[in-house]
Amino acid sequence: MLRRNVRLRREYLYRKSLEGKERLRYENKRKIAEALQEGKPIPTELRNVEAELRAEIDLEDDKTAVPRSYIDDEYATATEKDPKILLTTSRDPSAPLVQFVKELKIVFPNAERINRGGQVISEIIESCRSHDFTDVILVHEHRGVPDGMIISHLPFGPTAYFGLLNVVTRHDIKDKKAIGTMSEAYPHLILDNFNTKLGERTANILKHLFPVPKPDTKRILTFANQSDYISFRHHVYEKRGGPKSVELREIGPRFEMRLYQIKLGTMEQTEAQTEWVIRPYMNTTKKRKFIGD
């Protein structure tokens, strides 16, 4: 099992390394195809390779035309099965954190919560792999306030580290009647303003935590990015007055997330390569936006 995983990871890394060359070939093929279509002469730098590339163009079909990006290769088969999530906390969680994790369990469909006890992270991940979980989410806290979330995709997938800010849990709102119960239908997702490459990657990681919903569900989960702070909101809507009027009712916890690291291995693989890490002490950090506009 271990060896299989190692092999798969190596394959993935190898294919990723080839990606550059693939991309180049694809670009050249595209140029040649364009030139042929428009009737223009083929650009001179492609004259040597033109013949074989043209042959390849003829043999291409829809799936092979566009080069596969292997960045999200971990999620290549993710859409075939519904995701299965495990939720835990750091060690010795306080009562508010336990409540928050309980809420999160209802937010993510198909999620299981376990007590952390004294387990080591590697143990948890091993058992998850053997039980066919697709994702593990770990929640950290500071004096009762949840302040960190680590989302790890399981076979050997990427791990995203988020910091949580401005957390408002359902338990904070004392009036139970006002807030009502939480719907557990598979939700629709709204991912707003994830425009850069890193944003696309983060969007993918967040998307694949949820299963394919029915088209007519009333439950909406929103991840809205604003200057690198992702706002999480949970609404249920009603279309009462007609097709154009929408009434939103907020349920569920709300928090801001701030991505600070993406690693290319699971949580336990501390030596894994970091895909991206936040640089707060860089001089131009203030000016730059990494996830969206």
Add this chain to the structure above:
Amino acid sequence: MGRPSEAAGMEALHQLKSTEPPQWLAPSASLSESARAASQHLFASLRPHVRKSPFDELLVDNFDAEQIWQQIDLLTQPLVRSIRRRVKHWEKNPAEIENLLPEVADGGKKVAQGKKMEEIDDDDDDDGGDMDMDDDDDDDDEEMDVDNDGEQDGGKDEGDESEEEEEEKSGGIEDKFLKIKELQEHLEDEEARHYGLDAKNKKSKKKSGSKKLEDEDDDSEEGEEDKEEDDDEDEEVDLFAGGDDEDEEDEMGNARYEDFFGKKKGGSEPKPRFKDELGEDSSSGEEEKEEELSSDDDDDEEEDDDENVNKKPKVLSTHEKEVQKIKSEIEKMEKANLDPKTWTMQGEVTAANRPKNSALEVDLDFEHNVRPVPVITEEVTQSLEEIIKKRIIEGQFDDIKRAPGLPSKAPRELKPVDENKSNKGLAEVYEEEFVQQTDPAAAPLSFSDEQKKEASTLFKKLCLKLDALSHFHFAPKPIIEDMSIQSNVPALAMEEIAPVAVSDAAMLAPEEVFSGKGNVKAEVELTQTERKRRRAKKKRKFKAVETKKMASKKAREDELRKQKEAAGNGEEQ
């Protein structure tokens, strides 16, 4: 000490006069002696002209030069001022000199008057002196005294003294004004007696002008006595009451530059007059205060001295003041530079190098390079909800879509099943199966598929043709029995590359390793009977082998004998 004779004094003066300048460079006892004598003589000669002075004669024995000088100063200051004033007055009004002459001619009268004046002056001096004692504003007071003296050219009567006393008693200016009004006529009469109205008016004008100058310059703190003296002067000068209105108007209305600062030709003159006429009150100016300060400084310095001595000029010019200011600032800055810096300026400072809790008091400023955490306000929530509503209305969500999976195994063949009832009975089906098992050749060939039949016929044809090419010879491959060496090596060692620490299981089967039967016992385990049995067995075996050998031997021998006999027989025959 008795008064030295005038002659001795004159002689001393002459001696001093005659000494060469270089001789003054080195101190010599004789010179000092003569100097003292001369100064004593001069002092004595001047003494009568000053009515009241603390010293009747100059005390020179065992006195310091400073002390002698101060004695002289005490005597001469008022005198010098009065003389100066008179001279200036006469400069302006040469006519008065002529008036003076008859007075001089009168001699004693004038002298008496002069003495009176001097008395009054001395009174003023006394007042000034008292003030000096009280306020330590010696110079100013003296100046004021001098002013008073100067302006009392007309001479004061004792009435003035009384008036002064009354004014001293009085408190405010208003009282003084009232007194001025009362006394105006009196003074005018007296002045008219001495000089005549015109002269008096002119003088009053001048005095008013000079008074104003004095007022500007002088300290308001000079004291009531000063004010009193001013008021006295006012009385004399006739500023407010009576007199000629014209004159008054002239006095007050036509205040000109010249009145204050004098004519531009003689611009230098009024300035020294300025200085002399210090000590007046009323309008305060910065100059007043500065002069007071400077005079205060002077006074402080001179506190040690018994007498007042003018060491510094009281008034510093603006440039000098600026220079002083700058100097003090420079001193301050130099001192700051030499001192060790405050901890905030010292670069890297640990807690040990700064006072306790000092970092809390200082306003520390950090530059943060991260964007601040967004505060979730109503507007932010509103904008988010707007976005959500828009998306809902459009129906545009970012869900994942189920991708069609790749086929992992071949699709199962679905054979078309014939739904008709089978023609053959069950017995026939079993019969066919039996035939197939026993005699495959005889069994009728059955194919499930038409295509398969077709394919098989085609293949048979092909095979026939190929066989024909090889002349129907068929040589089967020879079966070579491999001689594989069975080594008694653990099985895992052969299969696996990695050595495994497992028990050594041999490749040979157990019966190949050991061929034996039954219950094998070790020697130790045998019982007595067993041993005996074994021994007997061994013996029997051995015997059997021996008998065999013997038998074979015997047989051979017999044969040999037979052969020999045969051969012998043969030979015999």
